[in-house]
Amino acid sequence: MAKVTLLINCKDKSGIIATVTNFFHERNGNIVYIDQYVDTENGIFFMRLENEFSSEFDIVKVRADFEKEIAKTYNMNWKLFSEERVLKMAVFVSKYDHCLYDILGRYKAGELGVEIPFILSNHKDLEPIAKAFEIPFYHVPVTKDTKVEAEVKQLELLQEFEVDFIVLARYMQIISDKMISEYPNNIINIHHSFLPAFAGAKPYHSAYKRGVKIIGATCHYVTAELDAGPIIEQDITRISHSHSIKDLILKGRDLEKIVFSRGIKLHIQRKTMVFNNKTIIFT
Amino acid sequence: MAKVTLLINCKDKSGIIATVTNFFHERNGNIVYIDQYVDTENGIFFMRLENEFSSEFDIVKVRADFEKEIAKTYNMNWKLFSEERVLKMAVFVSKYDHCLYDILGRYKAGELGVEIPFILSNHKDLEPIAKAFEIPFYHVPVTKDTKVEAEVKQLELLQEFEVDFIVLARYMQIISDKMISEYPNNIINIHHSFLPAFAGAKPYHSAYKRGVKIIGATCHYVTAELDAGPIIEQDITRISHSHSIKDLILKGRDLEKIVFSRGIKLHIQRKTMVFNNKTIIFT
Amino acid sequence: MAKVTLLINCKDKSGIIATVTNFFHERNGNIVYIDQYVDTENGIFFMRLENEFSSEFDIVKVRADFEKEIAKTYNMNWKLFSEERVLKMAVFVSKYDHCLYDILGRYKAGELGVEIPFILSNHKDLEPIAKAFEIPFYHVPVTKDTKVEAEVKQLELLQEFEVDFIVLARYMQIISDKMISEYPNNIINIHHSFLPAFAGAKPYHSAYKRGVKIIGATCHYVTAELDAGPIIEQDITRISHSHSIKDLILKGRDLEKIVFSRGIKLHIQRKTMVFNNKTIIFT
């Protein structure tokens, strides 16, 4: 049995749902999941559909038919994924290890359903963790002077391993516009505050100074503007006056791990679409 | 513009979504919302659909057509609601006032979108609140000896005012099987524990005794078995060893109010379906 | 039995706890609660103590003794409250009714333990609610031209009724510096965002635009800088892309009510101290 997932967005019109569901019904597909959303402000229609096909199924032909019969008419942005294809996820780290341990623990426990072709870092500190988990580790130092050549090296690795998307597990380096344009909505960052509060460096220090009673973490797609990309997932935890900055950092770690992994999973399951710098998160 | 909401459940088969969406599309309906769920364990399909019709729309004819063309074929349980029809909600209370204040505050603030034809109680304590909010109040005492006649009186009132559903705002009385069968899945209770823990009387006392670190509240449909009906909504709040039973009761009040009102709203918006003593809650 | 609550802050030194606890022990007081905190960054000690006295107890003499024997030596800021004294809380509102309904519901249910001498508004819209709850209502219109005289009127009322503190239940007007200086750390506001995100007007609109996945509410003391005062309490609720601004406003109402009432209760129970524009919240 083949399973495919369809993601669509287009200008909202009457009849899209009927047309699309008919298309798959006629091909003996069984719709096992449908979630749709209309952005009434901008008049945009979004849909995610899962289809099961019990008989022989030719995804190439279906894609061609869909483009010709439907997508063209409605001027759709769309993607049809086969579930068999396993995504390749590169992990970028710096010196912090907690998010890396969390991702690799989930990876080894079979929770993510991706391949991790390599871990890349601008420091050597976390190489032993990569070794313990038997994943290739590349050390690509980044300094003011080597920035450009570092990026070239990074892009070579990403291409060589046919990476689909990148997760920044507390990577702590600005991603260049070139890299972002090569991987649009495919670079996922975890920021340790409830954005838009405390964007930029040292959010726990700022949170401490302001005296907030909750701290947060935000998983978002990376865009050219720092910490301003489409938010995939957020969560918070309660703190009190008695927590020092060190306590916040420690408490925040669990939050970062949870929020990051939730965001990553939504991306892997193709449950995210981006429009107008915001995400649609399908159920 | 007319808006209608369709609720369906039936044996799961391929093609239902396409068939139903076509039905409305052919009648110039615009599907503005669709949510569906398949209970794979039991092979049951559930769907909720919202349709907008810009032209003249004859709900009686559409109902007849839907029954003939679709519902019969698929052997569906289904309902088609017009949004114009405002539900009538009776409020049963006893002596606790916090849930009543909360409901009436929301009611007056225009948050619920229902009519409250009357408040009924087995005690007179809360009559002044009904008066302050200008809602008829009926005092129907319930004692061992008057149980039957009390119920007769209650049913008379419910019929006279054409009540659609009943909310038990800490009513503290067992609802008879007869009443339940007259209002199947239309009597909503708030229980002050995270069921199935601490069913029955004095859940806060039991929670205190067990030394739990969270207390909960559960909004559910009333069935013959006490506190065992389909759960609509639950939530919890953290407590500590330092909270006395009195503290739990006080903390629980906010929880009861929030969970109760969420459950009531889901019912009013027809976002609930019941199957196998569980609820499907549409988004 | 008399119960008193002591609040202290002073420069941190060794021996304060022993000295203070001895002081009450010698006077046959029984310490039933103690919570302390040291701001190690600034070297400030904070403590809250509850004492029970079974015998005759002269609070005036105890205050004088405490000042002479302890407070002077340690150069303390301190207050000793008798539990018998009920605080007087003025409620300022504008046109939104949900926070007012919530406060008054709690008030009538005996949950707050304060007196509400009056409700004041710059509009007449909510007068009927004040009437229903039998609380005096004063309409003090505020326009550009009448600002000064409105404030004079407000201060007169506050003085006449010996108001201890003011709660701004969505009052929507800037509080003047004069008013703030008359009631330092005694004016409590509810802001409908998780500050410091979305300070200022229309936070739900900004939250919608940014595409956040959580919205919040913040209860804080009012200071000269808008929405920048010491935070007493915050909480959040999850939202999704599918929520319109209207949905956010509706969801936010429950949050505002809960967070506001928690903050107000902490203040009433004298569990808050302010230092360096942050609050210490005792347990």
Add this chain to the structure above:
Amino acid sequence: MAKVTLLINCKDKSGIIATVTNFFHERNGNIVYIDQYVDTENGIFFMRLENEFSSEFDIVKVRADFEKEIAKTYNMNWKLFSEERVLKMAVFVSKYDHCLYDILGRYKAGELGVEIPFILSNHKDLEPIAKAFEIPFYHVPVTKDTKVEAEVKQLELLQEFEVDFIVLARYMQIISDKMISEYPNNIINIHHSFLPAFAGAKPYHSAYKRGVKIIGATCHYVTAELDAGPIIEQDITRISHSHSIKDLILKGRDLEKIVFSRGIKLHIQRKTMVFNNKTIIFT
């Protein structure tokens, strides 16, 4: 600078706080933390105190003095810990790896402040993880016939490595009364439900069947009665009708990890006391 932590419980009497704080003050100790609680129902006083000593500090002498001067008089249960002493924590596992990965990740990241002398399991499945993290692994199979000798082996290992406490990271085996009596309130379990709901085997299956809207996890001390020991920490996560049992198991994993690690940390920091099968959790 030496730091010691004092834990006390005894019959509640007036003057304990003053007496104890004096004791340390006289020895030039600086109390940097105090938290106390009175169980008014049973008349029991509990306290946790942290003291810093800048000069030479003889913990043996202080213990003797404390016993003689105070503990005897008040008939106290008490312990005085030196912060320097690092606890030894044995980890028991079965086949589930997620809690083990989580604990070891935290351990390696320096978050726990314990030693892990060994990991013990009744299966060999997780041995590679122990190896990757360079921690000794002991395989002690448990069958009906080998139960007694397995326990002997376990106790030998625990003694040999001078283990202070044991964490059952989804160990899935009943702990014998003998083992429990050797490590009273020192065996920590994670149960995958919000106890007391769904005690025993397969709680996610039961939760699914009951149709709850929240699932939970509970970290508790192991006692003779299954899943009925003193609760250290609990938390929950929201679920919906659309979650299968498999989904619950997956969602529950994060919950188990978080709740378990929180409970373990509280134990390590000596912030827990047990009385009447309930925990006092100090702040």
